[in-house]
Amino acid sequence: MNEQLLDILLNAKDWLTAAQIADKGKWRSEANVSLQLKQLQGQSRAVCRKSATVKDAKDRPALEWRHPDLARAECEGEAAHIAGSPTEPAPVTTSALEQNLAEQLQAHKDLAAAAAAEVAEVQAERDQLQATLAEVSETLGYAKEAMKAQGGIITQLRQELAARDQASALVAPTGYAVAVPGRPLRRFTKPESATRRAVAAARGKSGRSEVFALIPIGRAQRSAEWQATHPTAA
Numbered sequence: 001m002n003e004q005l006l007d008i009l010l011n012a013k014d015w016l017t018a019a020q021i022a023d024k025g026k027w028r029s030e031a032n033v034s035l036q037l038k039q040l041q042g043q044s045r046a047v048c049r050k051s052a053t054v055k056d057a058k059d060r061p062a063l064e065w066r067h068p069d070l071a072r073a074e075c076e077g078e079a080a081h082i083a084g085s086p087t088e089p090a091p092v093t094t095s096a097l098e099q100n101l102a103e104q105l106q107a108h109k110d111l112a113a114a115a116a117a118e119v120a121e122v123q124a125e126r127d128q129l130q131a132t133l134a135e136v137s138e139t140l141g142y143a144k145e146a147m148k149a150q151g152g153i154i155t156q157l158r159q160e161l162a163a164r165d166q167a168s169a170l171v172a173p174t175g176y177a178v179a180v181p182g183r184p185l186r187r188f189t190k191p192e193s194a195t196r197r198a199v200a201a202a203r204g205k206s207g208r209s210e211v212f213a214l215i216p217i218g219r220a221q222r223s224a225e226w227q228a229t230h231p232t233a234a
Contacts, residue, residue, distance in 0.1 A: 002045075005036055006067065009046060015064035017054055037065050038111070041104065047071045049103050058114070063107050173213035180209045187214065 008024050009016070016024075018034040027033055040046035047068050050061040066074075176194035177185045180201040188194035194211045201209040220226055 002036060002040060005033070005040060006045060009065060009067035010070070012066065012070070015049065015051070015066045017051065017062045017064055019062075021065065034063075034111075038108075044068060047100065047104070048107055049100070050107070060110065173215050175214040177212045177214055178209055179212065181206045 004025055005021065008021055018037060019030050021037070022028070022030045022033045025033070037046055037048070041048060045068065046065055048063045048065045051064045052061070054062040054064070056062040176188045176191050178188065178194050178197045178201065179185055180198075183201075183206070186197060188197065191211075198209040198211045218226055
């Protein structure tokens with residue numbers, strides 16, 4: 001890339017900005033071109049000056065670049081023109097070199113200030129991101145604690161429901177008995193059948209009847225063994 005930059009500078013008819021050089025070399029990054037030009041300047045293979053007409057992105061005079069030989073020839077031509085002897089170019093004065101060095105030094109300072117500002121901006125963004133991450137982590141911690149607490153409540157409710165289901169299963173009736181005065185008990189499997197029988201008996205001579213739920217509390221087997229099926233028979 002450096003050789004291509006030098007070739008562009010050697011063939012340039014005038015001073016060029018980094019953007020113009022990037023356009024000629026078909027490079028996308030103007031900042032990368034500026035960095036390479038600074039390296040060439042440190043090797044005394046390129047010189048720069050502040051433009052009198054072109055502004056950079058921060059509305060400051062843009063830096064213009066040229067090959068040292070062309071810049072020297074331009075200075076010598078201007079000095080010869082001022083002296084009135086174009087056939088005998090005047091040497092470059094010390095004041096001109098000092099001015100050029102001062103401009104280069106100021107350009108370095110401007111670049112350093114711009115770099116420092118960008119670093120400060122990046123650090124501020126990083127601090128903001130870290131603060132946001134800390135807030136998100138804290139929120140996630142609260143959410144995890146809440147989910148853990150809700151999980152404990154759900155587990156407790158499930159246990160209570162299971163206990164209720166078990167208790168309901170223990171007291172669930174297996175049949176129904178209808179008691180009519182003066183008549184033996186009659187057993188029914190469905191509560192609707194028992195209800196209809198009780199109503200019919202109450203409308204008859206007895207005048208009343210009762211329905212009882214049958215809940216088994218144990219089972220006796222032929223071997224004369226007793227097996228409890230209800231807590232009250234244990």
